[in-house]
Amino acid sequence: MRRPARGLPRRLLMAAGPWASTLVLFLWWFLATRSPASSRPLPSPAEVLAAGRDLAAEGLLWPSVGTSLARVLAGLALGVALAVPAAVLSGASRIGLAVIDRPVHMLRAIPFPALSPLFIIWLGIDELMKVALIAVGVFGLVYVNVRDAIRGLDPRLAELARAYRLPRVLVFRRILFRGALPGFFTGLRFAITVAWIALVTCETVNSTVGIGYVLARAQQFSRTDQMMLCVLLYALLGLASEAVVALLERLLLPWRAAAAR
Template sequence: MTDQVRELQVTPLPEAVDAPGLGFLPLGNAGPAQVAAFLRDVGQRLLPWVVPVGLIALWQIASSLGWLSTRVLPAPSEVLKAAWTLAVSGELWTHVKVSAGRALAGLAIGGGLGLVFGLLTGSVRFLETLLDSTIQMVRNIPALALIPLVILWFGIDETAKLFLISVSVFFPIYINTFHGIRNVDPGLIEMGRTYGLSRWQLYREVILPGALSSILVGLRFSLGLMWVILIVAETISAQSGIGYLTMNAREFLQTDVVLVGILLYALLGKLADVFARGLERYWLRWHPGYQSVAA
């Protein structure tokens, strides 16, 4: 008995393009609507960069034509050269690490306390009555007005800088946590009690998830605010950090280095905002408002 071998003709798979939200689209089968959707998605991703790139291009052109004095505003190419020189020497990364360490330490202290106090006053009416009025009065004192007092208390070392950052980031997280707890749907709480959840289970499974979106808004606001306060804090006799870098450059009229420091603050603030939005998408992936809908 002889074995019969059947030849199978293998046809190559069509080329495909990975379009976000559209899955893998075979080029041969992609219709005009699918291609238009893909191009629209690419356009949406590039659109936020149009204005910054356009402004930098105008800045470079104006500097090249002599419309802007290099002492007032150096060309972007000169700023990039200064940044490259600082990066190659390692000085840039040293100052960035110091500033990031100060910002994150202040956020951990002030944000942690804001979260705890927000949870307590939002959950217990007695603690709200006892603490909230005092906290709101302190909140209305500008952080910059505390600088003379902070110097008298802590001197000009790291403690003063951490105190200013911690106080500033405390209030956004506290307020948003407090309101997040209070705005949880009472119907959900009652339903949890009906299912026999204990107080801890009710808090963990119903109240905290319901308040999480508001808490993350406070975190996002605090992440931006901490860099603003850090700029001021690092002018208090700092010996390192981005603020020290810019202040030292000012003494020697190095405008390009000053701009490097300013752009670093902007970049770090943007990265912090991207990180906060990533946390929102991850921790609130169950929330309908944060779920991406496939096209």
């Protein structure tokens, strides 16, 4: 009966360990902003919380968070839906690699601000343009990681499948799918980060709601408290996104979670 009691502090310590550096950073922020507001460029945590309350009372904060999250999810879904088939074709076929690979790498090298004016001309200034710009950033990262995961599979697995005359559906499910999953999750992690970065560019164009809109408005009026609030919102949403991906990875790749213990 005593063993669980002794193990509880250790489990709590292990759970709190990854947050130690974050807590130190917030403590530094609190201590560094105890001087009068006129003598420092950085807003205090209390001022940032007050800015959040003001934006919530204005009816802008939570609709902006919801709209930004919806745009990121839509762009992420579109980018993944296009990247995975392209990566499978490129990774499993030399013809697919020759046709698809170089255009994708050229697209990845183009900055978001350079694509934004073209997308406005082609798609207008509504939601479709914003979702498409996010999807472009997502596409390249998921494509590269899934393609490399497929091309890195042991060729003897394919030879074994041919020797046993396994159906193509079974080969795809047991070999390609399972072999590509680790690369997919790696690409997804990077893609989510890029999706939030692309969102900032998107929401500066014809937006009346969204975290990027709030950030641009705060910059215009030199509201550092609201700017810091937007930065924290991006950080928290990115952290929540990483937690969701980690949960999916544990569900779909249980052998990796077991190996990490």
